[in-house]
Structures are given as structure tokens and as C-alpha cells.
Amino acid sequence: MNVSVGKHWEEFIDSLVKQGRYASATEVMREGLRLVEEREAKLKALRETIEASLAEAGELTDEQVAAELRAHVEARRARSA
Template identity: 50%
Template sequence: MISADLGPQLESFVAKLVETGRYNSKSEVLREGIRLIQEREARLSLLDLALARGLDDAEKGRVKPVSDVVTRLEAKYQSMGSASG
């Protein structure tokens, strides 16, 4: 069992969530918060992996000139705008 001191401000916030019926208990609020943190940490891990791959590519010379990338993106977004208009 985990016991946590949330402090008055967070404790009040959690209590209001339970009082309004948004959650059934303080434990439910805390579980939801921890699930959200898990999701955020998973997204951050994916970002870290993508950054590491990008840095590795750059170090090994697997890069494209920025002008090529900009030209490709401009064409892509211009065609997207034409399709929706």
C-alpha cells in the first residue's frame, strides 16, 4: 500500500473530483494520474529513440540538404491545400 502526502492544494483538488462524481475515490484519481504519467513517459521514450536515430544518421552522414527537405514539404503542403480547397 502506498501512502502519499499531496499537500493541501492537491488534496483539495482530488477531493473535489470525488465529490463531483468525476471519480469514485481518491485512489481512482491517483491511478488515473499515474496512467497519464505512464503514457507521457512512453511518448518521451519514443521521442528519445527518434532523436538518437536522427543523431546517429547525422553522425554517419545520412542526411539531406535542408533545401531539398523544404522543397519537398512545400510541395506536399501545397498539394494538401489544393485538395481541400
């Protein structure tokens, strides 16, 4: 695969290699792709959590939410006393 990244990124990659932070431009690109992959995985997990929370939101009654909130507040008060 041949990729063109433009002058700015070429200079940035070259500077990282010249500083000795990476052995080659390929190593810089691999690290960048690894970080993108990691970010995408985190975003996917976050989206799944949001979807599950939204689906679950309709399952609780107002009374249940109020009871959980009261219990949470009481627990915090007990810890700080």
C-alpha cells in the first residue's frame, strides 16, 4: 500500500524519526493506526453502553429512580458523617 500524507505529516514523521523516538516512518504510521484503532474500540464500547442505558431507561419507574437517588444520598451522608 502506498499512502500520501502531505508535507506537514511527512515533516512531522521525519522529525520523530530524527529524534530517535521511532526507528522508521513505518513505525510511526503503525503507532498512529494502533491509536486510531484503540480510540475506535473505546468509542464503540461507549456507544454500546449508551444504547444499553437508553434501552434500560424506560424500564425504571419514577419511584424507583427516586428511591435509588435517596439511597445514594443517604449512603454519601453516612460516609461523610
